Amino acid sequence: MRDLIADALKGHDADYIEIHFEESQATNIAYRGERLEEISRARNSGGNVRALVQGSWGFVSFNRLGGLRDKVALALEEARLASRGPFKLFPTEPVVETVVPQSEKGSTAMPLAAKKELLGEYNEIILSSPKIQSSRINYRDAGRQSIFANSEGSYIEQAKTDLTLRLTAIAREDNEVQQAGLSLGGNGEFSAVEGLHEQAREIARRAAALLSAPQVKGGEYTVILDPILAGVFAHEAFGHLSESDFVYQNENLRQIMALGKRFGGKHLNIVDDATIPNLRGSYKYDDEGTPATKTYLIREGILEGRLHSRETAAKMGERATGNARAINYLFSPIVRMSNTFIEPGSASFEAMLGDIEEGVYVEDWYGGMTSLEMFTFSAGEAYMIRRGRLAELLRPVVLTGNVFTTLQNIDAIGNDLEMNQGGGCGKGGQYPLPVSNGSPHIRIRHCVIGGR
Template sequence: MFDMLRGIISKVSADYVDIRYEKVWETKIVMNKREIYQLGENSGDGYVVRVLKDGGFSSIAFTKLEDAEKALKIALENAILISKNSKKKVKLAEVEVVKDIFIPPLDEDPRKISIDEKLELLKHYNEIPLKFDNITTNLHYWEVIREKYFVSSEGTEIREDLITCEIRGSLISFEGSLVQNVRVGIGGSTGFHKLRNREDVFEKKTKIVLDLLKAEPVKAGVYNVILNPDMAGVFTHEAFGHFSEADLIEDNPSMREKMKIGAKLGNEILTIIDDPTMPGQLGFYKYDDEGVRARRTYLLKDGILSGRLHSRRTSAEFGEPVTGHCVAEDYRYAPIVRMGNIFIEPKDMTFEELLEKLGDGLYILDAKGGQTSGENFTFGAQYGFEVKNGKIGKMIRDINISGNLYQTLKDIVGVGNDFELGEVGGCGKGQLNIRSCHGGPHILVNNVVIGGV
């Protein structure tokens, strides 16, 4: 395969050329209550070529090998056209030349498990909440295999596989006109075994969605709150993480000024990291889709902005180190800057100490959608609890939290010593990245605006 890919790009006279070839297999089973809504397997393969010529950078995707010569010709012509019509000349940061084959270790390869067995496991977990008459479900099994080959004109040659499988969806409870729902998800990047013997997850979520029918709506106001790892992770990813992706701020002068390296943005107890190199985690990979080795990157250290996520192009544009965070959805796309595993670094406070420091406030758990608008954010939560005198009290529901990124970073006044990253993830920035992962410890945040009744 490497010989063939080298042969394809060797015919192009340019400053830099790379090609990525992928084979992708996908299995999906969707159940609405007890009905099988979708069951199928599909596969595809294709190529993405990128050409740099005289400061013009162009990419093209194609699926047939016989179209390679035509595709390369178009990519080169487009790069030349861009160069002639753009004042901004693209440069690529220098990186090491790598030759490697990396096949991640798996605890049960999902490709060796029959679709019948996958369906039976999904049905088994689906039956746990459906034992109750006032619950309905929407659950799916999803498996994506990416077998990737990357070759560059600089000499890099990489083969890496990404294997992802999950069971996730929603549990919905109802009583009269009242409807409540929670999300459930298990899986990851380490193999099918991660999905076995997980009944406790579905039992816990079933109890929560039933308890929500008896919970009281939260009263709107401004509260000091503890966010659990999932809520803390969603804040880190959505409100902060995207501003750490260099391509999103490079043409925004005001954001580049606010997100200047060395700026004090948060409380000194706060450190935020993105690390795709963590084995066993959903966002793990060894090389990004530019052939760059993934690196642990400190984005915020002791409240000071210390780094950001880069492609080779943005690294050269900003004059900052490459990080290995340029990722594509699959063979249909050129890569863009993406998060891997993003999280707040744990500190030394136990959960009980966080509760004691909180005193009176709210304990808010598990994200349920949300949006950002510039530096402002609004997120939903699946459920929460009142906290009085450091003790967890009654359950609350219908929770939305909102705030300003920069103020919230300063208002994080406690960071737990626990740590948990999500088993299922995803990010829809331009392309879908099902392995974008977030989490962290519990955190204590002051002055959070809570929407409710």
């Protein structure tokens, strides 16, 4: 394979060429109510060629390796159609390496019967709870072995496993339908999805309790976010704004996102770090062969860095951070987050609650979305806070705001950092990318909550 690729890369008139090739194997198991709805396996293989000529890219993806040299030639031809100003990619040292992660109880090697049995147990717990109408269990494990080679001499083989599980309980009474869920993930160890029986019972209880919970009155509140939702906030509200491909060609945005600018209080530190071992967003080299790094996005409230590919780094005169990622061979690498989190501060949860007269405590998440300046994210669970104490359960709420004012409005950061590995990130049609995010409890003043 190495010779085949090296041969295809030789002797072309291009500024830069890279070739990706990958093989993957996946298992999906889905329950819907009592029924095992899907149990399936998949094997895929394919690759792509990306070429840079005079500042523009050509990209060819394929299923079959045959005629690789012609595919390189086609990518060059495509690149020549475009006409941007030429530039030099941020330089990276050529690397030749094989990265094989250590695995104790790898999920892809577990027998199908064991996976099905465990998921069946969770499903049974949910379905046998009071007022539960139905359930959803969605499990997926996927192993991916990829090869990256470029015209600068890099040849990197990496293997990675990704595991996700979502449990959902659906409660119904008369015409009212409510749901509660739990999202988990991991870098492939099956233990990440074991021993969740109590959590399964808990989401079923919560879905049933939501049937009689009131809807919050929409408006501005002081809000405390639990570590899961605060992590989503770090990812959605700020993380995407730190992805340089949104910024690098937009003069106005570059000014808004000027390094050194104050975005929050001195207690605020936001980090993206792909080098932490064993998280879903972790890797050794990104899909351009750049080593993964730890990047402070905000340090002590000041904008300190951002996430880069080799192109955006070169065009902004900054360093490549190893954040160019593609979900699979059908796509070009684009600037993405890895493991993004708010560093812990010193406040205790009780102290944060203590001086709130009326507010909302929000936990867990359904999802989040951003349009750079504006963000929204949804809590799966919410409680009123009255006179410094947690009060009644509320229907799920959606929080929204302007990222710039909201970051300034964070007035307390807890001491209890937790990482959340559920879900996946979508951008530019590439979904779901394995990432993780996290935070301690945080408190935000003047946060808008939607309601009726």
